[in-house]
Amino acid sequence: MPFIPKHSVDYSLYLVTGRDLVPPGHDYYHTVEEAVKGGVTIVQIREKKCDTGEFIAVAQKTKEICHRHGIPIIVNDRIDVALAIGADGVHLGQTDMPVSIARSLLPEGSIIGVSCNTPGHSQKAREDGADYIGIGAVWGTQTKQLTEPIIGVRGVGEVLDSGVEIKAVAIGGITTGNVSRTLHGSVSVHGKALEGVAVVSEIMASTTPQQVARRLFEIVHGYKLAPRKHLQNPFRTPLDSSQNIVNAAASLLSIIRKSSPLIHQITNNVVVNQSANATLALGASPIMATAAAEMQDLSQVSGALLVNFGTIGDVEGMLEAGRCANATRKPIVFDPVAVGATQHRRTIANELMNAWQATVIKGNAAEIGALADSTEVQSRGVDSVGEGFADPASMVKALARKERCIVVMSGPVDYVSDGETTVKLSNGHELLGRITGSGCMLGTCIATFCAASNLLDTTDDPGPFRLVKGDMIIGAVGGILALNAASEYAAVRQDVRGTGTFLPALIDELYGMTPEKLVSNAKVELC
Numbered sequence: 118m119p120f121i122p123k124h125s126v127d128y129s130l131y132l133v134t135g136r137d138l139v140p141p142g143h144d145y146y147h148t149v150e151e152a153v154k155g156g157v158t159i160v161q162i163r164e165k166k167c168d169t170g171e172f173i174a175v176a177q178k179t180k181e182i183c184h185r186h187g188i189p190i191i192v193n194d195r196i197d198v199a200l201a202i203g204a205d206g207v208h209l210g211q212t213d214m215p216v217s218i219a220r221s222l223l224p225e226g227s228i229i230g231v232s233c234n235t236p237g238h239s240q241k242a243r244e245d246g247a248d249y250i251g252i253g254a255v256w257g258t259q260t261k262q263l264t265e266p267i268i269g270v271r272g273v274g275e276v277l278d279s280g281v282e283i284k285a286v287a288i289g290g291i292t293t294g295n296v297s298r299t300l301h302g303s304v305s306v307h308g309k310a311l312e313g314v315a316v317v318s319e320i321m322a323s324t325t326p327q328q329v330a331r332r333l334f335e336i337v338h339g340y341k342l343a344p345r346k347h348l349q350n351p352f353r354t355p356l357d358s359s360q361n362i363v364n365a366a367a368s369l370l371s372i373i374r375k376s377s378p379l380i381h382q383i384t385n386n387v388v389v390n391q392s393a394n395a396t397l398a399l400g401a402s403p404i405m406a407t408a409a410a411e412m413q414d415l416s417q418v419s420g421a422l423l424v425n426f427g428t429i430g431d432v433e434g435m436l437e438a439g440r441c442a443n444a445t446r447k448p449i450v451f452d453p454v455a456v457g458a459t460q461h462r463r464t465i466a467n468e469l470m471n472a473w474q475a476t477v478i479k480g481n482a483a484e485i486g487a488l489a490d491s492t493e494v495q496s497r498g499v500d501s502v503g504e505g506f507a508d509p510a511s512m513v514k515a516l517a518r519k520e521r522c523i524v525v526m527s528g529p530v531d532y533v534s535d536g537e538t539t540v541k542l543s544n545g546h547e548l549l550g551r552i553t554g555s556g557c558m559l560g561t562c563i564a565t566f567c568a569a570s571n572l573l574d575t576t577d578d579p580g581p582f583r584l585v586k587g588d589m590i591i592g593a594v595g596g597i598l599a600l601n602a603a604s605e606y607a608a609v610r611q612d613v614r615g616t617g618t619f620l621p622a623l624i625d626e627l628y629g630m631t632p633e634k635l636v637s638n639a640k641v642e643l644c
């Protein structure tokens with residue numbers, strides 16, 4: 118009979134051992150014990166190179182450490198070793214012994230885990246009677262030669278959503294730097310979440326395994342305790358009326374004017390100049406930097422990042438900028454221009470969204486449809502054609518849940534959702550659709566208002582599991598209101614005679630925008 122009853126196992130921080138990773142001068146057993154003291158809740162002994170006798174000896178001593186601290190020990194692959202040391206269970210790969218045979222050989226109550234890389238794997242693992250699954254690889258790893266593709270956090274969410282209830286941990290390349298993103302981004306569209314994370318090198322190769330384990334545990338534990346209802350910011354204020362939303366969004370304009378946040382923009386070369394001018398007109402400060410080498414420095418000082426891949430330039434810069442923005446908890450507005458138009462754009466969008474967590478995704482109906490795998494709305498180049506979605510509010514809400522972020526769908530009527538609250542905004546002049554780059558300027562305005570919302574949140578320690586500070590749905594609404602209101606004021610000016618004179622007038626009206634003008638003009642409804 119295993120030492121730990123399986124119903125009481127805590128999978129929050131699952132250490133998978135790797136003796137060869139322990140740094141010179143450090144002792145393997147000491148590393149494991151330190152890690153357990155730091156917060157590891159379950160240990161798997163994984164030995165790939167040694168003989169059976171040595172495996173048993175190491176496993177026996179590792180088990181003594183685990184049981185002394187009241188946590189279970191699992192043996193990787195080898196039922197014989199598990200039986201020999203009286204382990205609490207085994208972990209089996211897809212090509213290892215079938216679960217039913219392992220179950221028949223192990224004592225009653227043994228824990229059996231199975232590695233999964235696809236939704237089909239997890240369905241089968243559940244049917245076979247596994248107790249938990251290890252989903253991977255979520256990120257790239259140096260620890261083993263992978264035989265299955267890296268699936269990213271969004272792929273983990275798909276495995277979690279395979280229609281079966283089973284406890285799950287993610288594995289592969291998990292570090293203190295990406296664990297929040299791993300937990301957040303892998304929540305499935307139906308709200309299924311990981312029970313924990315499995316880690317090898319981040320702990321085993323550390324010279325301070327106790328501290329690393331403590332940090333990982335704090336993040337996982339904090340995330341599991343936090344309410345998950347509201348994406349990215351579980352503690353935001355309730356959005357109970359459209360007037361509250363408008364007032365909160367309008368008040369952000371004063372913050373922009375007062376603090377002039379730096380808005381880092383990687384955008385397409387058609388709109389660089391007008392986007393920078395729109396940023397300045399709102400009272401913020403633009404920086405249009407694209408080189409990967411400067412992203413770390415910029416993320417320290419910027420208020421928000423805009424990634425608009427309209428003319429797909431420096432993808433490395435986009436990847437690095439997003440990673441740095443996530444690490445510094447800065448809002449990221451992602452504008453996947455014409456993402457449905459080519460396979461190349463779909464591939465790059467996927468790569469970016471796997472590498473970092475967008476705070477806001479902004480697109481027209483065709484772009485949102487392409488990200489949501491819907492063919493209801495078609496694109497022509499960068500434009501969306503046709504009548505739009507029959508149920509646009511449901512479309513943005515579903516994508517917000519899938520991508521775990523705020524989604525803005527722009528058009529004659531704009532929709533914004535965080536997966537719970539959906540807001541419909543009916544302002545904006547049709548001339549906006551007749552100049553180039555108005556959608557791109559919208560991304561700029563949203564990034565600027567999100568930076569202000571981020572600044573407004575002065576929580577000292579937002580907790581390691583919060584990806585970004587501030588109410589980002591308010592930031593998104595503020596950016597839309599500002600551009601749309603400015604377009605309405607600009608279109609009726611005496612000096613505007615067509616699209617050529619409309620653009621400078623639009624910049625002027627952004628410059629002259631006030632919170633009062635935003636509120637008085639707003640046509641906002643909760644859906």
Ligand SMILES: Cc1ncc(COP(=O)(O)OP(=O)(O)O)c(N)n1
Pocket residue numbers: 131133161163193194208209210211213230231232233250251252253261286288315
């Ligand atoms: C928790 C957890 N998940 C996955 C694995 C990988 O196991 P497997 O597929 O058997 O590959 P090897 O570990 O044998 O290389 C794991 N060990 N633990």
Ligand SMILES: Cc1nc(C(=O)O)sc1CCOP(=O)(O)O
Pocket residue numbers: 133232233251252253254255257258259260261263288289290291315316317318319
């Ligand atoms: C043992 C293992 N299994 C994986 C899978 O994808 O199934 S990835 C992996 C190694 C994870 O090591 P690290 O935390 O050092 O990246």
